[in-house]
Amino acid sequence: MDILLQSVVNGILAGCIYALFAMGLTLIYGVLNFVNFAHGELIMWGAYFLYIFISEPFSLPLVVAVFPAILCTVFLGIAMDFAVFRPLRKADRLTLLIAAMGLSFLLRNAAQFFWGAEVQTYGLEITRGYRYLGVSLTANQILIIVVTVICVIGVYLLFFRTSIGKSMRAVSDNLDLARVVGINARRSIRAAWIVSAALAGTGGILLALDTNLNPEMGVINLVKAFAATLIGGVGNLWGALLGGLLIGLAENLSVLVISPGYKDAVAFAIMVVILLTRPYIVTGKRMD
């Protein structure tokens, strides 16, 4: 029973992080209508930027270093758009896709170039978790939940209480129509990149705090984030949130039944089941 409860809690924790990734991915999809394969690298670089700022020349305390790290991730996201995706805005979808794939490969190996393929950590002391009802939770894990809730509220406020959020929703619904009514599409697209990269960076940092850093962390999570967006309906922010939580739960509960070696395969299996049973949700029909 304890194990079951612990798995549920772990699932929610993992799910929070996947939800952050999936929301960023689905946001860019909504606005630019393509899957950003390099989203995983934003996650990974977010975590590594924090690593840069807490280690030598800077040596900032962790709490302070988070801000420049997320800022750098946002800049990376904007730079990606500026250097690669903007010139390809009118290109066909598949050209865009290969470019994103190449970009992801470039950024992943850049991280490997600087830090090697080995696993790194932030060098935090291992703390004993608080125990409650037979469930153990560390301070970091509580942080994950708190930050995710703050991010979700922030995204909600941004999208439904500000004009830039409204224009992003308009662009995501129909780019041409939005332009016709005088919405500055370029500004909305930039805003989408900022939010997407900030969510990715935050998620990456949280993930690295709870586990560790390695150059492959992006790709693995990209597949999960993608599965989450499929569950929620592509382009649907709240769907992505729910999808992320579901994937996290399914993964951690599956360990009770199957070998932990296949934990990373669960998201894919879920994806296949969805495609076989509910293919209509991926045909571009939004549910919101």
Next chain:
Amino acid sequence: MTGYCVAPRPSSLRRTQGYASLLGAGALCLRPFCEAFAPPASCRALTGERMDLLLHLCVVIAIYSIFAMSLNLEVGYTGLFNFGHVAFLGIGAYASALLSLAGFPFFLCLAAGLAAAGLAGFLLSIPALRLQGDYFGIATLGFGEILRLVFQNEVWLTKGPMGLPGIPKPEMLGVRFESLPEYLGLAVVAALLTYLAMGLVTESPFGRALRAVRDDETAAEILGKNAFAFKTRSFVIGSVFAGLAGVLWAHYTSFISPSDFTLNETIVVLLIVVLGGKGTRPGPVVGAIALIFLQESLRFLRLPPEWTRYLGPMQQMVFGALLVALMVFRPEGIMREKRRK
């Protein structure tokens, strides 16, 4: 004939001289090559080594060409962005390696490798082909990663991360392809057969239907072509030939492990296809030659030994940047696909 001599006109003389100087320059360029491969008796061991390297590169190019041609059928001709193509390379390699380690003749192993890859392709295509473009890409990417997990976790079958050592060299029709030149022969014949097969597939009504599905699926459907069926067939054929590349690879290196079948392989082969020119027949071969030589030339940079750690990532960064640059500046690659009327 003697005494009957026409003095060359000045213009043609100049041209000849031009050719001669060109030839001279060519010879100059080639000199390091000739020095490398022409065997002065004193250093035969060294030349042998270099010759072996060249033969090795040719085998690698032949195998990558097969792999790239199979992907080109899917990406270039059918518009299926398969980012998990390495899975089929892995299936072919593991199936053939396991059977031949169990003592089966090569002939059977080869057939099993191809069949296994084709079957896996068929099974994957059922859910994955319901997706368009990017979604298909991510679904196949996920499949590739899962296959790697299977190779890694099913230790009873694949020996997990330890890999499978000692895969025997193939023996077929009474010939044992033991030495490098012999294996090169086998690989080149396989590559040629693949090239011919791809020609048969793509330069036929079937190939035209594939291109129609790629360019406008709705229009193809209206003309009575079942797009799903055509995509499935293209995917299965592509998988079978990827399996062939896998079989050749496994028996060539005689050792395979899950780390041979990662996303990196997919990126490399994708780069070969788009560099050479997707949707063209010679494209994948041109791309394979260009890329393998690029890869190997990086090895000859005289880097200080403490830099070797950086070499791998650097090379892959170059590949990634090349892929991005190609897409931005010349998405059609070296060989441009002729648009037929």
